[in-house]
Amino acid sequence: MMNADSKFSLINLQVQSLLSHDTSGHGMDHVNRVLRLALQFAEKEGANEEIVSLIAMLHDVDDYKLVGPELAGKLSNARNIMTNAGVDPTTQQSVLQAISTMGYSKSLKGIRSATLEGKIVSDADMCDALGANGIIRTYTYSMKNGKPFFDKNIFPRENLSQEQYTGKCSDSSVCHLFEKILKLKGMMLTEAGRAEAAKRHRVIVDFLYQLFEEENAPQWAEYLDKYLQILYH
Numbered sequence: 001m002m003n004a005d006s007k008f009s010l011i012n013l014q015v016q017s018l019l020s021h022d023t024s025g026h027g028m029d030h031v032n033r034v035l036r037l038a039l040q041f042a043e044k045e046g047a048n049e050e051i052v053s054l055i056a057m058l059h060d061v062d063d064y065k066l067v068g069p070e071l072a073g074k075l076s077n078a079r080n081i082m083t084n085a086g087v088d089p090t091t092q093q094s095v096l097q098a099i100s101t102m103g104y105s106k107s108l109k110g111i112r113s114a115t116l117e118g119k120i121v122s123d124a125d126m127c128d129a130l131g132a133n134g135i136i137r138t139y140t141y142s143m144k145n146g147k148p149f150f151d152k153n154i155f156p157r158e159n160l161s162q163e164q165y166t167g168k169c170s171d172s173s174v175c176h177l178f179e180k181i182l183k184l185k186g187m188m189l190t191e192a193g194r195a196e197a198a199k200r201h202r203v204i205v206d207f208l209y210q211l212f213e214e215e216n217a218p219q220w221a222e223y224l225d226k227y228l229q230i231l232y233h
Helices: 004-019 028-045 047-060 076-084 090-100 116-127 130-144 160-169 175-177 180-186 191-214 219-233
Strands: none
Touching: 004 028, 004 047, 004 076, 028 047, 028 116, 028 191, 047 076, 047 090, 047 116, 076 090, 090 116, 116 180, 116 191, 130 175, 130 191, 175 180, 175 191, 180 191, 180 219, 191 219
């Protein structure tokens, strides 16, 4: 039987192999940041760190953006990786259940994590879409899909359904920040997540105001003012 270090090393190698060619912002750098932040949250919230680690390491190996919507729900990669590493069936079930409820698109359908460990990794994952890395990841994904960072003439889509969100890439990085990223602060499920998200949310807001000033786009600054008033009330 493998010890804990060997088990996690094997899992890490298998995850790296699956995500090594990712260009959508869901590669190992993202996984490692989520893992690190999730373990910080786990310590503050008193959660099971082994389960938190497994959820964090495996949460994107079956993401619909990587494997397609038909395969995503089966969680075959996560299941196979844990089986190969000798993770016991009860722990596997806890991890798979948590992963199956994670993701912004699922939250639009009212699906959220029920366990503390799932909530922690969900918060850590969403926090990584905020802050400085959130801006970088948004730009990376926009570039991959041939979209500009900012187009003064194209404003965000509002009140997107799950189908609208998954069916079409945002028209620009800035539109994506409005359509999804700025909403994440209000979607945290733990106290640790709420505290971290508030700091990172402020980074996005300050960046946007600065961008609109430099781009001489006062109509966008006004749009952000109104957006935040609605968001906060």
